[in-house]
Amino acid sequence: xxxxxxxxxxxxxxxxxxxxxxxxxxxxxxxxxxxxxxxxxxxxxxxxxxxxxxxxxxxxxxxxxxxxxxxxxxxxxxxxxxxxxxxxxxxxxxxxxxxxxxxxxxxxxxxxxxxxxxxxxxxxxxxxxxxxxxxxxxxxxxxxxxxxxxxxxxxxxxxxxxxxxxxxxxxxxxxxxxxxxxx
Numbered sequence: 551x552x553x554x555x556x557x558x559x560x561x562x563x564x565x566x567x568x569x570x571x572x573x574x575x576x577x578x579x580x581x582x583x584x585x586x587x588x589x590x591x592x593x594x595x596x597x598x599x600x601x602x603x604x605x606x607x608x609x610x611x612x613x614x615x616x617x618x619x620x621x622x623x624x625x626x627x628x629x630x631x632x633x634x635x636x637x638x639x640x641x642x643x644x645x646x647x648x649x650x651x652x653x654x655x656x657x658x659x660x661x662x663x664x665x666x667x668x669x670x671x672x673x674x675x676x677x678x679x680x681x682x683x684x685x686x687x688x689x690x691x692x693x694x695x696x697x698x699x700x701x702x703x704x705x706x707x708x709x710x711x712x713x714x715x716x717x718x719x720x721x722x723x724x725x726x727x728x729x730x731x732x733x
Contacts, residue, residue, distance in 0.1 A: 566711030582671035
């Protein structure tokens with residue numbers, strides 16, 4: 551698969567199983583994240599790999615957070631199961647510098663670009679993933695567990711593994727017209 555084909559045909563895979571990326575493949579994924587656009591060369595990202603026993607700890611964390619928040623049993627069970635959607639999760643934190651010439655929003659976007667680059671690197675090597683965000687990225691207990699400072703932001707959880715299902719449908723190229731104008 552060439553680079554252009556990879557970029558224009560990328561699709562997330564939400565059903566992921568073992569094996570997870572490892573060794574040189576994982577290192578390539580992390581290196582791709584480190585190549586994200588980075589105004590000011592701040593490297594405003596931290597990657598926390600959650601796998602093996604880490605998924606169990608993350609499950610316990612989310613279950614306890616859901617209980618503390620008074621969620622119903624269905625939501626608690628969903629939170630508890632979330633870390634098992636894939637054999638690996640890379641939590642990406644925008645490690646932002648305060649009072650810097652590079653605004654915080656640019657630092658967060660840079661970390662978001664790192665997520666996209668890592669997902670593309672996984673796909674290029676035969677793996678896939680899905681970038682998830684949602685309320686857990688802002689939850690105080692989750693932020694604390696991932697050592698977030700006040701100015702930091704969890705930009706998402708990149709679930710990675712081997713896709714269980716191959717896409718059997720042909721996806722038509724998106725119509726760019728509604729999203730493009732000329733100045």
